[in-house]
Amino acid sequence: QVQLVESGGGLVQPGGSLRLSCTASGFSLDYYAIGWFRQAPGREREGVLCISGDTHRNIYYVDSVKGRFTISRDNARKTVYLHMNNLSTDDTAVYYCAARQNFCSDSKEHYAHWGQGTQVTVSS
Numbered sequence: 794q795v796q797l798v799e800s801g802g803g804l805v806q807p808g809g810s811l812r813l814s815c816t817a818s819g820f821s822l823d824y825y826a827i828g829w830f831r832q833a834p835g836r837e838r839e840g841v842l843c844i845s846g847d848t849h850r851n852i853y854y855v856d857s858v859k860g861r862f863t864i865s866r867d868n869a870r871k872t873v874y875l876h877m878n879n880l881s882t883d884d885t886a887v888y889y890c891a892a893r894q895n896f897c898s899d900s901k902e903h904y905a906h907w908g909q910g911t912q913v914t915v916s917s
Contacts, residue, residue, distance in 0.1 A: 795819040795906050799890055802911030805880055809915070813875040815890030815908055822846075826897045827866065827873040828904060831886035831913075838889070843897035844873060854899040857883065880915045887912050 801813040815827060828843040840854040844864040853859050861880075866873045873890060888911055891904035898904070 797890055797892060797906055797908035799888065799908040799911040802888060802913045804914045804916065806917050807881055807915055809880050810876075810878045811880065811913060813877070813888055813890075813911060813913070815873045815875070817871040817892065820892075820906075822866065822868045822871050822873070822892070824895055825892045826895060827864070828891045828893070828897060828899075829862075829864065829875050830889045830891060830901060831884075832889070832910075833886040836886075838901055840899035840901065841888075842875075843899070845897050846895045852897045877913070880913075882915050885913060885915050 796818045798816050805811055824846040826843055826846045829841045830838050831841050832838040841858055842851055842853045844851055844866055851864050861878050863876045890908045892906040893904045
């Protein structure tokens with residue numbers, strides 16, 4: 794069974810850091826792009842950034858996270874990490890990882906596999 798499971802969310806103060814993990818089971822991450830999306834209360838789910846399946850390049854869809862968020866991947870562990878630094882209250886949302894073959898996309902409709910989401914709350 795194809796499955797993605799996120800972990801690592803929680804409560805953090807503004808300026809703090811978190812690392813989210815997305816672990817795959819039932820398929821190999823090789824050649825899959827992994828996108829991170831987030832959904833804040835009352836807002837649409839938006840693509841934040843993605844790591845491609847071929848070059849492992851980070852592709853950003855939200856300007857406000859550039860310089861603060863990065864993605865890394867460990868295909869042997871079937872895990873992708875979202876490193877979030879200097880968090881602000883605007884980053885509060887449920888974060889989802891999603892997988893599609895090879896190429897990144899900022900459109901959630903292009904992703905076949907989704908995790909259940911993990912809550913990130915940034916508050917003092």
